[in-house]
Amino acid sequence: MTETPTLQPSPGSRCQDMAGRDHSMSNAEPAEHELQDGEEPVKRAEALLRESERRYSALFSNKINGMAHCCIITDQHGRPVDYRYLQINEAYERIVGIKKGDIEGRRAREVFPQITTYAFDYIGSYGKVALQGGEVKFEQFFEGTKQYLSIYAYSPLPGEFTAIFSDVTERKRDEEDAWQKKAELKEAQRLSHVGSWHWDAKSDLFSGSDELLRIYGFDPAAQFLPNFREQRGRCYPVEEWERLYAAVQKTVQTGTGYQLDLKALRHDAAIWVTARGEAVRDAAGRVVGLRGTVQDITERKQAEEDILALNSILEQRSTELEAAVREQESFSYSVSHDLRAPLRHINSFSNILLEDYGVELPSGARYYLERISGATRKMSALIDHLLELSRVVRTELKRERVNLSKLAKGVAAMLQETEPERCVKMKIEDGLLVQGDRGLLRQLLVNLLGNAWKYSSVRPVAEIEFGRTGAAGEQSFFVMDNGAGFDMAYSGKLFESFQRLHGAEFEGTGIGLATAQRIVQRHGGTIWAQGKVDEGAVFYFTLS
Structure with a gap:
């Protein structure tokens, strides 16, 4: 296809067609010649x-x-x-x-x-x-x-x-940035249920964002926001609007902003909003309008009401539970004390019979009296442990800096004194410092180390260790032994009162580990155990 100019170039044009032809018609200098009549005005015009x-x-x-x-x-x-x-x-x-x-x-x-x-x-x-x-x-x-x-x-x-x-690249980019920020602001308002507004005092014009219209139940694409005075009874119940109006008037007069939680209306349904406003001033400092936000807080208010209702129920249940616990503790304490007297009598009379009439009694009678005496001693130990458990729950917690290593060494020495003939390798880590109740923490170690001491008696050379570990993602303490161990299938019963996983070959009342759990829980911690039959056990605990 040959491309040629469709219009002839005007005099003085320098356009060329696609073939390179020059259409210049008057750019060449005129040839010299003698001046004719009338040429002087022409030359002046050309100049x-x-x-x-x-x-x-x-x-x-x-x-x-x-x-x-x-x-x-x-x-x-x-x-x-x-x-x-x-x-x-x-x-x-x-x-x-x-x-x-x-x-x-x-x-x-x-x-x-x-x-x-x-x-x-x-x-x-x-x-x-x-x-x-x-x-x-x-x-x-x-x-x-x-x-x-x-x-x-x-x-x-x-x-x-x-x-x-x-x-205009810079201006266009500024416009695009402004548009993007406006779009982001709209989206932020939509997500946070916050609408913005502006009121001009001179024109009494009230304008608001799309989200503000949505909060009040209007369609941003088809409806306009009512003027402030028109919102009375339409966007707010009369009483709430009057509260808002008073705050607005104060801001206009004093320049002080306001923030109010108000009941509002959306299609005649009640909602809750937080209304905020501040003064807009001119160069001279005069208040010429207001601007602010309205946030839909209906969900938050409903959640607060639900929380208050739940707290009321929880407080009632807590009061009932505390009363039941106190009653139970009082009952346990009273029963434990009341049982002591008849047990002392039974034990005393049994011992008198054995001491004064033992030689006259048949061997079978002496055996039964010894069984009675042993049972009363066991019952007395059980009562002591029940009182100890009650004391753990009732005692006021007095937190102080406690050296667990030092307490553990004292407990180990006490256990060794009770059975000096046993061969026990006791390893206790130094420098285990915590915040807690010294008396309760000593009782915790008495129960856990005593438990390890008891169940490791099946070994000619027992090994017991107390230390600290970072296992399970948090700092915890442990008591480990190489004793009889236990079946993990029954680990859920370890810390229940009166539950024992071993038979009569090991003495016990089933209260010691339950007491240990109560002490740990009172210190905001947890306690758990791992073991294997005939391979020993490890008890872990944490303290807050």
Whole structure:
């Protein structure tokens, strides 16, 4: 397809067709010849024209905005298919970042090879102006230079156009940033159920965000927010609106902001909102309006009411539980004390019979008296342990710095004194310092180390260790032995009162570990155990 200009260039034009033919018609200097009559006025007119062109050229070159003067190139059907740069100024050079010598005289498709693939039809728009006259103004992102350009184009001569360019990239990016921030603010308001508003005192105009409309049950796309006075009985119950109105009036008069939790209306249904407002002042410091937010706190209020109701129920249950525990403790304590007297009598009379009449009694009778005496001693130990358990629960906790290592060594020495004939390797880690009740923590170690001492008696050489470990992701203490161990299937019963996992071969009442658990729990900790039959056991505990 041969591309030729559809319009003949006007005198003075420098447009060339696609074959490179020059259509210049009056740029050549006239040949010298003798002056004829009437030539003097013509020469003066030509001089004025040259001066005008010089001034235009100076204005063109020195203009702050980029300028490009071009001629349109069409195909044989007269459709614009390209344009040629005739002249550009320095500002245009700076905008596109291409030297003047690499632009002037060249076609647009040579300077910007991808111009026909751009989203905007530059050739078609410029061609319409050049061929039909008139002017056009638009803003586009120009892919060739990766800039936003504001472009004004007009046709000074048929077949030609002049385009004036302004780089508006920074403004466009500011607008995009502002739009993005506005969109993010809308989304933040939607997610947080916070609407914003503004009231102008002079015009009495009240405007609000989309989320504010949604809070009151209005459709942002189809409805307007009622004026402040119109919100009485519509957005707020009358009594609540009057509270809000009083706060607004005070802010207008004093400039002091307000924050109120109010009952509001959404489609006649009650909701809760937090209304905030502050004064807007002019340059002179006068209050000229208000601005603020309204946050839907209905869910929070409902949650608070639910929590209050649950707390009331919990407080009632707690009071009932405390009363039941006190009653149970009192009962246990009383029963334990009341059982002591008859047990002492039984034990005393049994011992008297054995001492005074033992030789006269048949062997079977003496055996039964010894069984009675042993049972009363066991019952007395059980009562002691029950009293100990009651004391653990009832005793006031007195926290202080306690050296567990020192306490454990004292307990180990006491155990060794009770059975000096046993061979026991006792290992106790030094420097185990905690905050807790010294008396209760000593009882804890008495029970745990005593437990290890008892169940390791099956070994000719017993091994017991007390230390600290970071297992299970937190600092805990442990008591380990190489004794009889236990079946993990029954580990859930270890800390229950009166539960024993071994038979009569090991003495005990089933209270010691239950007491240990109570002590640990009173210190805000937990206790658990691991073991294996005939391979020993490890008891872990934590203290807060």
